[in-house]
Structures are given as C-alpha cells and as structure tokens.
Amino acid sequence: MILTWLYVPGDRPAVVAKALGAGADAVIVDLEDAVPASRKEYARAATAELLTARTPVPVHVRINALESPWAGADLTALAGLRGLAGLRLPKISEPRQIATVADRSGGVALYALLESALGVERAYDIARAHPALHGLALGEADLRADLGVSAEAGLDWPRSRVVVAARAAGLAPPAQSVFPDIRDLEALEVSCARGRALGFLGRAAIHPRQLPVIERAYLPRPEEVTAAEEIVTAARRTPGAVALPDGRFVDPAVVAAAHRTLSLHHRTPVH
Helix, strand or coil: CEEEEEEECCCCCHHHHHHCCCCCCCEEEEEECCCCCCHHHHHHHHHHHHCCCCCCCCCEEEECCCCCCCCCHHHHHHHHCCCHHHHHHHHEEEHHHHHHHCCCCCCCCCEEEEEEHHHCCCHHHCCCEEEEEEEEECCCCCCCCHCCCCCHHHHHHHHHHHHHHHHEEEEEEEEECCCCCCHHHHHHHHHHHHHHHHCCCCCCCCCCCHHHHHHHCCCCHHHHHHHHHHHHHHHHCCCCCEEECCCECCHHHHHHHHHHHHHHCCCCCCC
C-alpha cells in the first residue's frame, strides 16, 4: 500500500541512487519535465541500466509525453526491464493513448496523468481504457495553466472528478499531486489534510523531507483506528446492519471502510 512517491530526475543517476534509500514507498524516475532535451538520451540510458536489476523499492518511470519526439524511444528502452514497476504517462487526454502504450509496454502497470481540461473531462473513460491501467493522477501545474486558475478552490472539482472516476472504474484512490514548496512543511501538512478529505490516498513528493509529513497525514489517527476496530468487532458479532454500543447503526459500506482503515494502519511499508 503505497503512500509516498518520490520524484527524481532521470539524468542524475547518483541522485536516483540516493532516492532509493530515502524512505519513500516508491520512486518515480522522471524522463519528462525534469530533464532538458539535450539530456533525454542520457537519462533514458541511465534509467534503463538501473532497471536491469531489482531495486530496493518499486521504481516507476515517467516517460515523455506520447506526442513528443522521445516517447517511442522511452518505451522501447524500458519494455521488459526487470526493475520496472510501472510507467507514468503524462498529458493523457483520451483512452486510446492508454491502449497504445499497453500494446508496447510488456504488461507493466500504467498510470495516467491528467493535466488538461480535456483529460479531466474524460477521466472515467481513461480510467477504464485498458486492464493495464492501475491508476490516475493529476498533473496540477499544467492543469492550473490550462484552466487559468490560481486559487486552490479552482482545483477542487478536478480533484474530486479524478477521485470519483478512479473509484467508479475500480482503481485505487489517486495520490495527490506534488506540493512545490519544499521548505513549507506546515503548508504541506494542511494541503495533505485537504487532499485526504477529498478522497486521495498518499502523495507524490519532490524532496525527501516531505515524505514523513505525507505519511503522517495519510496514516489513520489513533481515534480512527479505535473507531474502526469497534465497527469491525461489532460486525463480526452481527451480520448485516450493525448496532454499536453507543446506539449508532452502521451499514456494510461503513464496515468495509473500517476494514480499509485497519489495513492501512497495519500496512507493511515497502521500505
């Protein structure tokens, strides 16, 4: 159960090596925005070399946008590599893009990054485009520019749209997009609480110092664990609708949510 994803530039192998031991549940090697055009080939080759063997934590790779001159070579270089746990596909706006990558990626897990108004509008169709697709996420920097919004409230609807689309398609809850200010950990904590309230699970980071904040924000609080244990215990005694000691009734959906809370509480971190 992954809560923390750490982005790292693909053209800096030494930084990638450090990231693998930084405490993230998964590392995302970025071949796209973090790598200038002049270093795309080097980043691709260095990443492919890294992924010839197993890694201490799962490694995903964000390839270049499918319409770019580099995406085809990215897919060719990465397909079938032993250490590749997933591909992050930027700027997805239609379902056929998922099927196109799935045909070339050797069955690896795919994750669609929705970074435009069109991508958000088609979120559900994209989410069920192919069995290889394991998740959705927002690329909020590009989305802000596309929508022309600056206030946080301007992204509330797209965020909820992606959460609903993922759930409707039977996918895991999306992880939050990165928080760009690596110094303001208090603001990161507030942002994570907001994301959790909207239905996200976990978050991508751009610096290791953000990881503990994200993990704390998304792990159940002690009172949530206690409440979940109470619900599960009552459900074991009584099938169907459950009466709690304080007189409240909870239905099977609430019981299922309690089981998810306990699974998260007892999770074994990848690291």
